[in-house]
Amino acid sequence: VEVERAPKALPACATPVMDGMKVKTNSKVAVGAQKDTLEFLLINHPLDCPICDQGGECPLQDQAVGYGGHLSRYEEKKRVVADHDIGPLIETEMTRCIHCTRCVRFGDEIAGVMEFGITGRSEHLKIDTFFGSTVDSEVSGNVIDLCPVGALTSKPYRFTARSWELIDHESISPHDCVGANISIQTLRGEVKRVLPRINEAVNECWISDRDRYSYEAAGAENRLLQPMVRGELGLTPASWEDALNAAANGLWSVIDEYDASELGALVSPTASFEEFYLVQKLMRALGSDNVDHRLRQIDFSGDDDAGLYPGTSLPIERFSDCSKILLVGSNIRKEQPLLGLRVRNAWRAGAKVAAINSMDWSLNFGLEAKTIVAPGLVPYALAQVLLLLCEMKNAEVPADISGDFLDGADEFSGHEECRKIAAMLCENTDDGVIVLGQSAISHPMFSCIEHLAHFIAEISGVALAILPPANSVAGWMAGCLPHRGANGVPVEAPGLNARQMIHNPRAAYLLFDIEPSRDISDGMHTRQAMENASFVISLQSFDDVPDYVDVVLPITSFTENAGTFINCEGRVQHTVAAVEPMGESRPGWKILRVLGNFFNLPGFDYVQAGDVFEETSAEAEDVSEPNGSSSRPVPCIQKESSVSPGYFELISDPKIYSVDATVRRAAALQSTADASPVTVGVHPDDLEALSLKNGTAIVLRHDLHSVHTQVFSDTRVARGCVYFPAGSDAGPSASIGAEVRIEQESGTV
Incomplete structure (x- = not known):
């Protein structure tokens, strides 16, 4: 643009x-x-629009139409840049790159992982990963949306459709409690790709790679496509009528022989409200x-x-202001990637974490203080923070927390780091939050941790956020x-x-979209x-059906289903089926x-999914006040023994691409570094002690x-612990805090 009194034209996007x-x-x-400017951009840009995946939605094409010339004056050979394989998610055609550096800035400013960088100068300048490494960030796919040309495109989507052929379907991601708004794009009844929908209050304009690529599982070769009933010859295909009759x-036979109390239902937290x-x-x-959905x-x-x-x-959009x-x-970065980005935004703005x-x-942000302890000591560390906070605030220690428990906390060895945490919470601001993640929810002393967190939040004047898996809020509602009903x-x-149904086995089970040995905390039991x-x-x-299942009923994937999702802030969001x-x-x-109907109930x-939701929404209470309060009499459970x-204490959280059956079958995600083969991790000192x-x-x-x-x-592992995802x-996993023993293949160590 031309600015009066400026000696030359100035770039509009960079001029205050x-x-x-x-x-x-x-x-x-x-x-x-x-x-x-446009002529310079096009000097080395290849004329391959007809075969470029960005064609039809390319900003450079739009600029060329608006500001470009009819002919190119450039007759020399164009520059060619060699492409490197940067992983299973993103395809590169770096000859098309115009050096806007959006991908570099995204890693630096948003994702917090500098995976792209600039090398060379002048005509030899190029964007590449460091030392030819792969791109492994949990939000790396967003650079595809940011790239203004076809230099970075989706590898699974490559050459499968043209943008103008695709039909958009508004949907919600089912994999975490944020409820990211997504657009499922289809062609001739097949899902081709998933893109973010802008919603500043939820996911802004980003989605995680888990949200972007999990659709691949819907078209996996091992999709279950017909009902099956177990007979003398094992599981065999059956009609829907026969399968439902068998179910x-x-x-009925279990109810007649035993009692209705011998029935149990276990449901995946990714299910819709209606389900x-x-x-x-x-x-x-x-x-x-x-009946329960709290499987871990x-x-x-x-x-x-x-x-x-x-x-x-605390509303999701206010995490950035804490x-x-x-x-x-x-591990908020991997458990809830989009909330992790908001925490990073807050940290970049000066917040203490x-x-x-x-x-x-x-993590993709720095820590003011950290206490890394065995699972059994986490409640004591939190209690130590509470004691120090009460001391700094001249507040009374809550009366319903046992003295023996607090005495144990007072002797806690991580005193100095806990003091830093308490001092941080004491600062005269009320725009803070305490976040309880998956390890806290799966902890054998979760009620104690939650109770302590309530007290700390109340005394320090900050909010409390408990981040359950997937659509768990809908399960509660x-x-x-x-x-509760x-x-x-x-x-x-x-x-x-859920735990009682496993340790006090029932005569019959109804399993909804779960793989029991992988989705429930105690896999072997x-x-x-x-x-x-x-x-x-x-x-x-x-179609990976365990040998103990008698009737298998095939259900649709999230791309083929309509339903309701309620995120961690109580926001109700509806989806429609994108394909048949x-x-x-x-x-x-x-x-x-x-x-x-088969039971004549x-x-x-x-008639439709909306009818189910309407039946309950008319009587629904306010869903904006979660978690209860610190005044409820939840006892603090003391650690029984060391x-x-x-033996070691087990640390066992699902990895980002192992959280549910759908993600576990998304081919591209299972080829990433975050889906690497599972091994056991121990602290170096413990490894040395074991020889x-x-x-x-x-x-x-x-x-x-x-x-x-x-x-x-x-x-990363605390001393005295074993990490096994x-x-x-x-193999079947055990619960967090369980005692495990390491033995060498040739004998005990």
């Missing part, structure tokens, strides 16, 4: 606006500069309150006095719990929770419970509705089962 400035956008000087008859609601409605109509949780002692749902009292943030049992964890996770209405005689059951029904999307169901698979809510006459000699070396073949033993793998030194195919 000032009072009295006179700007001309269409003068002879401005138009000439625009044409010259109904099997459940949660219909599972619990079906089970309760049959006479059982044994093992401490339920705070259920009776819990809030309406676990979530955040001045102090305490993470407890949270601290953490109490059992792993020194690689829909009544998919043993102790829809909208938080208490149940007169509570049923069994889960398998035993299922094998000993008289009858098991599984509603699932893939594959094969004979059907939406889960429809299968549950028809199953209710009243109230199962819904770890037995020769083992990196890569040694070991057996990790716990209770009823063992896993054969390798052990490696990992400085949950949700993998390496």
Whole structure:
């Protein structure tokens, strides 16, 4: 543009606006500069628009139409840049690159991981990864949207469709509690790609790679496409009528032989509100309150006095404005990638962030203080922060926390780091938040941790955010719990929770979209419970069917299903089906509705998913106040004993691409560094004490089962602990804090 009194034309996007400035956008000087700039951009740009995936949605094409000339004066050979393989998610055609450096800035300013950089000068300047490494950030796919040309494109989408052929379908990501707004784009009934939809209050303009590429699983070769019933010849294909009859008859036979209390239902937290609601409605109509979706949780002692749902009292968009943030049992960067970006934004703006964890996770922001301790010591570290906070604030220690517990906290060895955390929380600002992540929720003393966090939040004047998995808030609101019905209405005689259903096995189980040995905290006991059951029904999307399942009903993927999702701040969001169901698979809510009809139960006459939601929304309470309050009498559980000699405490969280059945079958995601083969990690000092070396073949033993793998030194792991990710195919996992033993393949160490 031409700016009055400026000696030359100036770039509009990089020129600050000032009072009295006179700007001309269409003068002879401005138009000439625009044409010259575009000519320089096109000098080395290849003329391959017909085969470029960016064609039809390319900003450079638009600029060329608006400001370019009819002919090129450049007759010399164009520059060619060699491409490198930077991973399974992003395809490169760097000859097209115009050096805008958006991808470099995204890594530096947004993602917090500098994966792209600039090398060379002048005509030899190029954008590349450092030392030819792969791009492994959990939000790396956003550079595809940022790239103004076709230099960076989606590798799975490459050459599969043209942008103008695609049809947009608004949807919500089901994989975490943020509820990112996405656009599923289809061509001739097939999902081709997923893009972000702008929603400043939720995901801004970003999505995680998990949200972007998980659609691949919908078209996986091992999709389950027809019902199956177990007979003398094993599982064989069946018609829907035969399969539903077999399911109904099997459940009736268990009720007749035992009692309705012998039925149990376990539901994936990725289910929609409608599916949660219909599972619990079906089970309760049959006479059982044994229904739960909290598959990795093992401490339920705070259920009776819990809030309406676990979530955040601080709106998602305000995370970026916080001045102090305490993470407890949270690897927020991988668990909730988009919230991790907001925490990073706050940190870049001057916020102080601290953490109490059992792993020194690689975060994309700095920490003011950190306490890395074994899982059993996390509550004591939090109690130490509470004691110091009360001392600094001249506040009384809450009376309902036991003295013995606080005495143990007072002797806690991480005193100095806890003092830094308490001092951070004492600062005179009320725009802060305490975040409880997946490790906290899965902790054997979760109720204690939650109770302490409530007190600390109340005394320091900050918000509390409990970040449950996936669509768990909808599970709470829909009544998919043993102790509450829809909208938080208490149940007169509570049923069994997920852990109780495994350790007090039922005669029959209804499994909804779960892989029990990978999705439930105690995988081996889960398998035993299922094998000993008289009858098991599984509603699932893939054909990896365990040998204990009697009836398999194929359900659709999230791209083929309509439903409702409620994120961690209580925001209700609806989705529509982007494509028709594959094969004979059907939406889960429809299968549950028809199953209710087979039992001749009243109230199962819904026509569409919206009818299910409307049935409960008319009676819904305010969903904006999660978590309850610190005044509820949740007891602090004391640690019973230390770890037995020769044993380690287990740290077991699912990796980012192992959280659910869909993500585990997304081919591109399973080829990334975050989906690398599962091994055991121990602190270097512990590895030396065991006289083992990196890569040694070991057996990790716990209770009823063992896993054969390798052990490696990992400085992130707390002393006295073993890190073995949950949700993998390496073997059934145990719960966080469980005692495990490491044995070398040739003998015990």
